[in-house]
Amino acid sequence: xxxxxxxxxIDDDQxxxxxxxxxxxxxxxxxxxxxNGREGVLRARREPPDLILLDxxxxxxxxxxxxxxELRRIPELAHVPIFIVSAVYSEQPSMRVAPDRAWLGHxxxxxxxxxPDALLAGIRxxxxxxxxxxxxxxxP
Amino acid sequence: MDGAxxxxxxxxxxxxxxMRLACEQALAKxxxxxxxxxxxxxxxxxxxxxxxxxxxVDLKMPGLSGLDVITRLHAIDPTITxxxxxxxxxxxxxxxxxxxxxxxxxxxxxxxxxxxxxxxxGFERRQLQLTSQQCEVERExxxxxxxxxxxxxxKTPLVAVHQYLDVLRQLGEAPEAAEKRQAWLSRCxxxxxxxxxxxxxxxxxxQLEGGLLGRQRTRVDxxxxxxxxxxxxxxxxxxxxxxxxxxxxEHCPVHGDPTCVGVLIDNLVANAVKYNRPGGxxxxxxxxxxxxxxxxxxxxxxxxxxxxxxxxxxxxxxxxQPGVPKVEGTGLGLPICRRIxxxxxxxxxxxxxxGAGSTFRVRLPDPEASPALATGRSA
Numbered sequence: 001x002x003x004x005x006x007x008x009x010i011d012d013d014q015x016x017x018x019x020x021x022x023x024x025x026x027x028x029x030x031x032x033x034x035x036n037g038r039e040g041v042l043r044a045r046r047e048p049p050d051l052i053l054l055d056x057x058x059x060x061x062x063x064x065x066x067x068x069x070e071l072r073r074i075p076e077l078a079h080v081p082i083f084i085v086s087a088v089y090s091e092q093p094s095m096r097v098a099p100d101r102a103w104l105g106h107x108x109x110x111x112x113x114x115x116p117d118a119l120l121a122g123i124r125x126x127x128x129x130x131x132x133x134x135x136x137x138x139x140p
Numbered sequence: 141m142d143g144a145x146x147x148x149x150x151x152x153x154x155x156x157x158x159m160r161l162a163c164e165q166a167l168a169k170x171x172x173x174x175x176x177x178x179x180x181x182x183x184x185x186x187x188x189x190x191x192x193x194x195x196x197v198d199l200k201m202p203g204l205s206g207l208d209v210i211t212r213l214h215a216i217d218p219t220i221t222x223x224x225x226x227x228x229x230x231x232x233x234x235x236x237x238x239x240x241x242x243x244x245x246x247x248x249x250x251x252x253x254x255x256x257x258x259x260x261x262g263f264e265r266r267q268l269q270l271t272s273q274q275c276e277v278e279r280e281x282x283x284x285x286x287x288x289x290x291x292x293x294x295k296t297p298l299v300a301v302h303q304y305l306d307v308l309r310q311l312g313e314a315p316e317a318a319e320k321r322q323a324w325l326s327r328c329x330x331x332x333x334x335x336x337x338x339x340x341x342x343x344x345x346x347q348l349e350g351g352l353l354g355r356q357r358t359r360v361d362x363x364x365x366x367x368x369x370x371x372x373x374x375x376x377x378x379x380x381x382x383x384x385x386x387x388x389x390e391h392c393p394v395h396g397d398p399t400c401v402g403v404l405i406d407n408l409v410a411n412a413v414k415y416n417r418p419g420g421x422x423x424x425x426x427x428x429x430x431x432x433x434x435x436x437x438x439x440x441x442x443x444x445x446x447x448x449x450x451x452x453x454x455x456x457x458x459x460x461q462p463g464v465p466k467v468e469g470t471g472l473g474l475p476i477c478r479r480i481x482x483x484x485x486x487x488x489x490x491x492x493x494x495g496a497g498s499t500f501r502v503r504l505p506d507p508e509a510s511p512a513l514a515t516g517r518s519a
Contacts, residue, residue: 015300015327019307022320026311057292059460061285087295088288112295113302116310 005127008032008049010040010067011085012058016112020053023116029123037067044077051126053110056086068107081126083119087112148193149173150259153183153209154225155201159248163196166252167259180204184212192220194262196246196255199226199233210240219270221262225250286455290342293456293471297335301328334468341472344403345455345479354483356397359507362405362435363388365398366424369405373413373422381419384409388426394433395507396484404480405435407473408500412439414467415498431509432486438499444492452490453478461494477502 007029011017014035021031032047034040036058044052052071056064064084071077084107108122150172152163160176167174175190177183181204183197195213199206210222224237224245234245243262246255304324311317347353363386370384377384394401405424412422420440427434442464444452451457456471474488477500481488486504 013296013300015331016303018327019300019303019324022316023307023310026314026316057289061289087299088292112299113306116306 005029005050005123006032006047007051007053007123008034008040008044008047009053010034010037010043010058010064011053011055012036013055020114020119023120024123027120027123037063037070040067041070041074044071044080045074048076049080050130051123052080052082054082054084056084056089079130081130082107083110083122083126084108085110085112085114147173148263149175149190150194150196151183151186151190151192152176152196153178153180153201153206154196154198155179156198159198159225162252163255166255169252170256172259180206180209180212184209184216187213187216187220193266194221194223194259196223196225196259199224199237199245207236207240210237210242214241219266219273221266221269223258223262289456294335294338294342297331297338300331301335304328334470338470338472341470341476345472345476348400348476348479348483354397354400354480356399357395358398359393360396360398360401361391361393362401362426362433363390363392365401365405366426366435369402369409370424372406373409377413377416377422380413380416382413382416382422383420384413384422384424386424388424389428392426392428392433393507394484394504396480396504400480400483404477404502405437407477408435408437408502411469411473411500412437412441412498414469415439416441420497428506428508431506433504433506435502435504436499438497440497443494443496443498444490445494449490449492453488 005028007024009017009020009024009031011020011033012035017033017035021033024031032043032049034043037060040052040054054064054068056062058064060066064086068082068084071080071082086109089109108126110119110122150167152160152167152174154160154163154176155178157178160178164174164176175186175192177186179201180197183195184204187195195209197206197209197213204212206224206226210224213220213222218241222242224234224242225248226233226237226245227248237245243265244258246258304327308317308321308324311320344353366386366388370386374384409422409424416422416439423436423438425434425436425438427436442461444459445461448457448459452459453474455475458469458471478488481502481504484504486502489501489503490498491501492498
């Protein structure tokens, strides 16, 4: 298992971010944060993370879903696991644009509030499946 | 816009060849696309492929009767407009056809003009029906979006508190837990308070809408209400060097629910303080003019961008200005004010210059200018 991974949290609730960041840091990860989708994409481009936790309703009602798609289209981020976290949406929305599940890649959905153990286990599993050793965006 | 311009075809079903030909010619002449069929079964079969907006059907035919055709047409597409033609126009057959879903009937013999007129009206009716259905769909979508939005607003503070508690429990006696605990518990209190205010405002709005609040009608002295509200916010204002002043004539009654008048003025003054700048001012003015009592709350604060003004009184609408720190609020204060003003027979308006400040103006009927209001008292 890879330790000391870099995790980007994109969420507009600073308290939620604070709580999760503490949890993740304690588990040995370093945490980057962004408070809306636009900021999140910029941050991810500048400092490519190993995993992204992404909220859905931020400035716009379904912002997270579009951010996920945008992130997927960036070659160096295409393989970064994205976990969608939402208090309202508990599954992929019916408005999804692409016809297959692949549009969100290896994502998981987590319902807010997130169970800390389940999240940490999920992150471990996702990072083990995507060790990030290969140059990001390159297919081995 | 009628069917000819929309390009929606017409299907004519009649066992009489001469009648089919006459209908086709009369309608094709003014630009309609017409398909004709000699019996109900073939006509219905064609409906799936030609997608007509309107069907003209003879009531008396061998095989499937006109009434059967109407019933089955409606099963295929309930929006199709149906006109029946009938050779023996008794009221009862026409009524049966209309009951089965026909829009209108045309007794034989009829002129081409009569047919064209009834078809045009049929298409107009159809257009109205389609538009209203579209509105209904749009309304339902809006309602669902709103439910999603409200549940998000209510859950957000709850989620933050839950997440803090969950992580605190996870940290247990770890050294970093001690330093987090105090700060996080304070944040939990702030967020539970946010949730409580949200629920309070939401209930106030629901009570206003449901008629459980705001229906009382008594004389309320706004000068007293204003004095009391300003006293409440003096402390908060002083913290940022904000001066609160009132320019209110002594005797100034309005007609309404005292609780609501209090909420109205409280919300406006609270906003004027919250969205102000250090060292700014909040001025409450009351004037009586042209049969109205005009309550004005003016601030020297951050103002509202012009493009946000039309949505300012919408539920949960919050102004986002780059570089301006987020101001706590439920997004329901102004919708409540608007509702209260309307309940009192008045309106609320806003003038604002971004970066310079806002003036909210509530215009209420002056009870002294209309004697009926001045004397009327009801619960």
